[in-house]
Amino acid sequence: MTPQRPALFPVLLAGALVLLTVHTLGRFIYTPLLPWLVEDGLLTLRQGADIASWNYLGYLLGALLAIRWHRIAQIRRCLPWGLGLHALTTLLQTQASDPDLLAALRLLNGISNGLVFVQAPALILEWLVRHNRASASGLVYLGVGAGLLLSSAMVGLSADRLQGAARWWPAALLSLPLAWWGWRQLARLDTAEQPATPGQASPSGRLLDRRTTPLFLAYAGAGMGYILPMTFLPTLARLQVAPDSFLINGSWLVVALATLIAPWLWSRLGGGLGDKHALQINYLIQLAGVLAALLLPGATGILLCALLVGGTFLGTVLLTQRLGRSLQPHQGPRISAAMIALYSVAQLAAPWLTSQWLGMGGSLHSAFWLGAGALAWGFVWMQPVPETAAEKAHN
Secondary structure (H helix, E strand, O other): OOOOOOOOHHHHHHHHHHHHHHHHHHHHOHHHHHHHHHHOOOOOHHHHHHHHHHHHHHHHHHHHHHHHOOOHHHHHHHHHHHHHHHHHHHHHHOOOOOHHHHHHHHHHHHHHHHHHHHHHHHHHHHHHHHOOOHHHHHHHHHHHHHHHHHHHHHHHHHOOOOOHHHHHHHHHHHHHHHHHHHHHHHOOOOOOOOOOOOOOOOOOOOOOOOOOHHHHHHHHHHHHHHHHHHHHHHHHHHHHOOOOOOHHHHHHHHHHHHHHOHHHHHHHHHHHHOHHHHHHHHHHHHHHHHHHHHHOOOHHHHHHHHHHHHOOHHHHHHHHHHHHHHHOHHHHHHHHHHHHHHHHHHHHHHHHHHHHHHHOOOOHHHHHHHHHHHHHHHHHHHOOOOOOHHHHHHO
């Protein structure tokens, strides 16, 4: 009798909800909240940029912890603690009226985000590989797209009812049941360590070699390139478009809608064109989005940036993770953690550099040139990345 294939939907749903919780209710909800926090007088724009940097530093630390704790048994122990830390810090943010306290909480929240964002997809990917379903791995990131849509709605619907630190309450209340249910499902996965076969790299092997180094360098550019619009686009919209424009409160909604289909679309494109070629197209479209905000100031540039960056950045993540694992198949969770760590270094640098630029009298609009240059860097470094064996056979 043929063994029954395990059901994918509950596993992918659990992973999607976990990522929704830590990455959108934890990280990205800060983007639509920031203009309101500035308007409430809780923060200045420069303080907002600094606090974003603290959150990204935490994300880096969480990803570094995931490199250290990359084995399946370690992931199983760490994931519930990471989700618990997210829930606690998000709840405490509802009481953080002091910018320094908020910065400390955003640092801790970033640690939980980095740890969970690496470990949950890595655990699911290893389970999918075990059951010969690895091509479905990108669908986990649908949770981020859905979460962006949800965060936009939550901030918009509560904007006139809440003020200051109380604006964090919707995210805090929703995080608790989603984190609890998501972890309950993931805890049941029958995932075991996969030993290396003869002739293949062991998990303790080098992460950087002539095949993976260009991919790491490209991914660093992606991290710096996408984070500026994903942090400051609603704020830039308030500075550039008419006060009655839909984009004042709707630019984040456009990003969310564009993101919603992105994991499915880029997963399919990677399967059809090969992950490397899909990534090259991805970088070019993302670059066009940032250039639109720079060269077409006003509503047109904001709208194009929201659509093109929102529709690509998750594709960059899932294609790079999948390509990295195919280049070093027996370092799956470890190479995933290392890539996310590098990605987060670039994300940390971009808001910090933006804060310094604003402090020197520069404009938020001109700071987007940093993102455009970083994405161009990423596209250039994608060229020497080797094709996988599957891509060569396909071509």
